[in-house]
Amino acid sequence: SSGINAEYGAEKTVMYYALGLIQDYDTLWKFAEYCLDVTKVRPSDALYIMGRSITQTKLGRDVSWEFLKANWDELHTTRFQGALFSVDAYVSGVLSKFSDQATYDDIKKFFTPRYESLGPGESAYQSALQSIQGNIAWLNKHGDAIRDYVEEDSS
Secondary structure: OOOOOOOOOHHHHHHHHHHHHHOOHHHHHHHHHOOOOOOOOOHHHHHHHHHHHHHHOOOHHHHHHHHHHHHHHHHHHHHHHOOOOOOHHHHHHHOOOOHHHHHHHHHHHHHHHHHHHHEEEEEEEEHHHHHHHHHHHHHHHHHHHHHHHHHHHHH
């Protein structure tokens, strides 16, 4: 196998975590593309990479969301077919950390005609939407105070 090799699970997790912190759109996209190739990344590792590793940063969340949209058919029908709770973990990992109305609206627009295809991921999808609404509400309530604090602290 020419994939990412690590002798121990913990070592692999650290490596995936570090790769997810990369702040380059194209590199993160390529990292996600590797997850579609079983010769490079095992399905269980692919879920971790796409649902948790890449989504650690704002840029990574954007890449993961765009990648999910571009590859939805392959992801849910081929790549993770039969992987128990895989759709839940992926959908939840990619979607639940967003905190803006535009992305919320985009997510709803994308999944409305695909809702049935979520299968066991329907509850994760609903939960992610609730998380996003909570994130939006929290930012609306506290965003100005945080901005003021950061600006004051950095001056």
